[in-house]
Amino acid sequence: xDNGKISxxxxxxxxxxxxxxxxxxxxxxxxxxxxxIKDSTDSFTAIVxxxxxQLLEIDGIGKGVAEKITQLIQDGEIxxxxxxxxxxxxxxxxxxxxxxxxxxxxxxxYQELGIQTLEQLQAACESNEIQQxxxxxxxxxxxxxDGISIAxxxxxxxxxxxxxxxxxxxxxxxxxxxxxKRLEFAGSYRRGRETVGDLDILVDSTEAQMVMEHFAKxxxxxxxxxxxxxxxxxxxxxxxxxxxxxxxxxxFGAALQYFTGSKDHNVELRxxxxxxxxxxxxxxxxxxxxxxxxxxxxxxxxEVYQALxxxxxxxxxxxxxxxxxxxxxxxxxxxxxxxxxxxDLHMHTTATDGKASIGEMADAARARGLNYIAITDHSQRxxxxxxxxxxxxxxxxxxxxxxxxxxxxxxxxxxxxxxxxLESGPMDLPDEVLEQADxxxxxxxxxxxxxIQQITDRITGxxxxxxxxxxxxxxxxxxxxxxxxxxxxEAVFQAAKENRKMLELNANPVRLDLHDIxxxxxxxxxxxxxxxxxxxxxxxxxxxxxxxKQARRGGLTSDHVANTRSWHDLQSMLSG
Ligand code: DGT
Ligand code: CA
Ligand code: CA
Ligand code: ZN
Numbered sequence: 014x015d016n017g018k019i020s021x022x023x024x025x026x027x028x029x030x031x032x033x034x035x036x037x038x039x040x041x042x043x044x045x046x047x048x049x050i051k052d053s054t055d056s057f058t059a060i061v062x063x064x065x066x067q068l069l070e071i072d073g074i075g076k077g078v079a080e081k082i083t084q085l086i087q088d089g090e091i092x093x094x095x096x097x098x099x100x101x102x103x104x105x106x107x108x109x110x111x112x113x114x115x116x117x118x119x120x121x122x123y124q125e126l127g128i129q130t131l132e133q134l135q136a137a138c139e140s141n142e143i144q145q146x147x148x149x150x151x152x153x154x155x156x157x158x159d160g161i162s163i164a165x166x167x168x169x170x171x172x173x174x175x176x177x178x179x180x181x182x183x184x185x186x187x188x189x190x191x192x193x194k195r196l197e198f199a200g201s202y203r204r205g206r207e208t209v210g211d212l213d214i215l216v217d218s219t220e221a222q223m224v225m226e227h228f229a230k231x232x233x234x235x236x237x238x239x240x241x242x243x244x245x246x247x248x249x250x251x252x253x254x255x256x257x258x259x260x261x262x263x264x265f266g267a268a269l270q271y272f273t274g275s276k277d278h279n280v281e282l283r284x285x286x287x288x289x290x291x292x293x294x295x296x297x298x299x300x301x302x303x304x305x306x307x308x309x310x311x312x313x314x315x316e317v318y319q320a321l322x323x324x325x326x327x328x329x330x331x332x333x334x335x336x337x338x339x340x341x342x343x344x345x346x347x348x349x350x351x352x353x354x355x356x357d358l359h360m361h362t363t364a365t366d367g368k369a370s371i372g373e374m375a376d377a378a379r380a381r382g383l384n385y386i387a388i389t390d391h392s393q394r395x396x397x398x399x400x401x402x403x404x405x406x407x408x409x410x411x412x413x414x415x416x417x418x419x420x421x422x423x424x425x426x427x428x429x430x431x432x433x434x435l436e437s438g439p440m441d442l443p444d445e446v447l448e449q450a451d452x453x454x455x456x457x458x459x460x461x462x463x464x465i466q467q468i469t470d471r472i473t474g475x476x477x478x479x480x481x482x483x484x485x486x487x488x489x490x491x492x493x494x495x496x497x498x499x500x501x502x503e504a505v506f507q508a509a510k511e512n513r514k515m516l517e518l519n520a521n522p523v524r525l526d527l528h529d530i531x532x533x534x535x536x537x538x539x540x541x542x543x544x545x546x547x548x549x550x551x552x553x554x555x556x557x558x559x560x561x562k563q564a565r566r567g568g569l570t571s572d573h574v575a576n577t578r579s580w581h582d583l584q585s586m587l588s589g
Contacts, residue, residue, distance in 0.1 A: 015056075016056065016057055017051060018251075019050050019082060019085060019086070020047045022085055023043050023081060023082070023091075024043075024047045026043055026091055026093060026097075027040050027044050029106075030043070030097070031120075032101060032120050032123075033097065033101065033120070034120060042077055043077070043078055045073050046073060046075065046078030046082075049072070049073035050082070057082055058086050065082075081093070105119055105123060105129060107165075108130075110164040111157060111161060111163070111164045112163060112164075113157075118149070121148065125146055126146070134157065138154050138155075138158045143157060163493065170208035170210050172209075172493070173202070173209055173522060173559060174522035176202045179253065182233075183214065184196065186227075186230075186232070187214070187216070187228065189227075190224060192219075192223040192224050194217045194218055195217035195262075196214065197214075197215050198212065198214055199274075200212065200272060203273050203328045204332070205328065205329045205562035205566055206566075207492055208493065210254075211254040211255065211256060212256070213256050213258070214257045214258070215260060216260070217265045221259035224257070224259050225240060225245045225257070228257050233249045233250050235248040244256070244257070258272065260295075263308070263311050263312050264311050266310070266311055266313035266315070266316060266317050267295055267298065267311035268296075269314050270317045273331060278326075278331040278332060278333045280333070281337055286298065289321065291309075291321065292306065293317070298321065323337075323340055324345055326340075327348055329562065330348070330565070334533070348564075348568070348570060349561060349569050349570055349574050350571075354544065354561070355384050355576060356383055356385040356576045356583070357383055357554060358386070358452055358543055359389050359429075359431065359454060359485060360389060360547065360553070361389070361391065361549045366391065367548075367549045367550065371388055371409075371413060371416055371426065372416055374551065377551040378424075378554055379422070381555075383424075384423070384424060384425065384580070385424065385426070385579075385580045386427065387426075387427040387429035388409070388426060389429035389430055389454050390430065390431065391433070392406075392430060393442070394459065395433060400433075400441075406446065407446070410428040410449070413428050414428075425580055427580070428450050429452035429453065429454065430452075431456050432453060432454065432455055433457075433459065434455050434475045436471075438471050439474075440475065440480075440481070444478070447481070448480050453480050454481075454485045454517070455472075455484050457498065461489055463499075464499065465501055469501040469505065477508065479588070482515060482587055483515040484505070484514070485519060485545070486517060486519040487517065487527055487531070488500060488526050488531070491524060502534065507538075509540045510539055513588035514587065515541045515586075516540055516541075518564055519547050519560070520546050520558075521556055521559070522556060527542070527563075532563065532564055532569055532573075535573070541586055542569060542573055542574050542575065544557065544574055545576075
């Protein structure tokens with residue numbers, strides 16, 4: 014069991030206990046424990062298997078948490094969770110996923126109004142029953158209503174990064190099956206959508222039964238939903254659905270194309286086939302002559318698209334947005350790839366809320382093939398992250414100069430800052446300081462509930478500041494957790510363009526901000542994108558690949574992404 018799952022179970026226990034109104038000291042201890050587990054780089058399963066008493070030596074793990082972890086790893090479940098679920102409906106856990114609605118409020122809703130499900134909660138909000146409860150204002154009612162859609166979606170769709178991890182594990186399991194000749198993942202996962210509703214696996218085999226028997230032995234199997242002659246659906250881990258289809262070699266490409274989708278892309282494709290006197294489905298492309306159908310393609314995706322006189326589109330752009338237009342114009346973009354990234358211009362160190370030093374981040378970035386990085390710790394406004402004031406920032410820059418001089422390579426560490434745009438508009442640090450930086454990121458971390466006018470003015474104001482180079486995570490959304498703040502993106506693109514500034518595509522899989530559509534907008538409007546990791550630890554640098562996927566979905570090439578260039582060339586794209 015990985016640490017993420019252990020942590021999730023302990024959090025679930027804490028949620029349920031809080032819902033029941035249990036001792037708050039105990040709940041806090043569980044939550045702290047859950048955080049420690051999630052952030053740890055040591056395997057808790059290994060510790061327990063070795064000697065459970067070692068748990069007590071870990072900072073933040075008390076006796077109570079240690080017992081639950083041990084039980085979870087040894088018995089596969091926590092008995093207390095099952096006990097509580099005897100009296101508490103499990104659907105309240107869905108209600109707890111609503112942003113800003115804690116277990117206390119959820120308990121009040123359950124006790125006062127008998128609300129157990131998201132549907133009941135939505136109905137109660139819509140009939141204004143919620144605002145009549147003690148402790149709930151009309152505003153709360155509205156924010157609950159907004160949160161329900163997020164919670165409902167969060168319930169079903171997982172982050173692409175988590176889907177990727179699961180896909181890897183499923184692939185490893187399936188690859189040991191002798192009957193499988195070829196295996197590909199299709200669906201939204203292959204298209205790189207930021208969240209994935211279910212995984213779709215295609216297998217080339219003539220032994221469907223053997224493949225399905227092997228599939229059912231997946232260690233993290235929860236349930237077999239359906240099993241047919243060539244199709245099987247299962248639930249794994251936390252009830253996530255995985256579909257497996259077994260097809261024969263001459264239909265493999267057609268099936269891969271069909272089940273990669275998207276649905277809209279396929280609809281367009283079928284229309285084009287018809288115009289050519291052809292028919293396309295998951296078995297192949299067929300020449301239609303009266304009621305006679307002749308198979309003409311299907312073994313590979315290439316030949317399927319070729320039969321329709323189309324290029325084999327990268328899966329990321331198969332959304333029926335621009336790809337058919339590009340094909341007609343013969344202008345399919347050469348999408349950016351991970352190996353084209355030369356530098357990473359957003360990361361944190363131990364000076365604020367990062368876990369590694371400047372030198373460690375530089376070494377790690379160099380080992381990943383980069384030529385330059387910018388150190389961009391938080392500014393003073395972000396007190397929870399120990400943000401830098403002028404004095405500490407200048408000291409950090411002196412240190413960066415020293416490290417750059419000491420290093421005998423041409424790797425470059427840039428002096429940067431992630432400077433907050435204050436609620437009232439101005440930058441969190443004085444111009445005389447920002448002026449001395451190599452790279453200034455401006456961010457909205459506070460006042461995210463302001464009106465669209467206020468937030469837009471703050472961001473465009475920052476873009477007009479001659480020392481600011483880029484806006485980080487421009488919309489502030491957290492996928493499945495928090496909606497974007499209200500901001501007029503057209504105005505932001507325009508201000509960026511006029512002032513020759515850039516916009517970030519934050520590659521953190523929970524942010525992916527700008528999203529694909531905004532990336533496409535930036536490209537059309539001529540605003541350069543910088544893909545950044547926003548790493549807070551060494552392994553945080555590895556999220557770059559998620560940003561690349563999103564950029565590809567937006568149709569970006571290396572031309573549109575500024576950090577595919579050397580630092581010298583990147584600077585010439587900026588004003589000042
Ligand atoms: P998801 O799972 O919600 O993240 O999104 P997808 O795109 O993976 O959707 P899914 O798993 O329902 O189906 C996989 C692909 O199969 C989908 O992208 C296109 C194809 N497909 C499924 N149902 C239909 C359909 O009714 N018509 C067409 N044309 N294609 C379909
Ligand atoms: Ca799917
Ligand atoms: Ca599916
Ligand atoms: Zn940051």
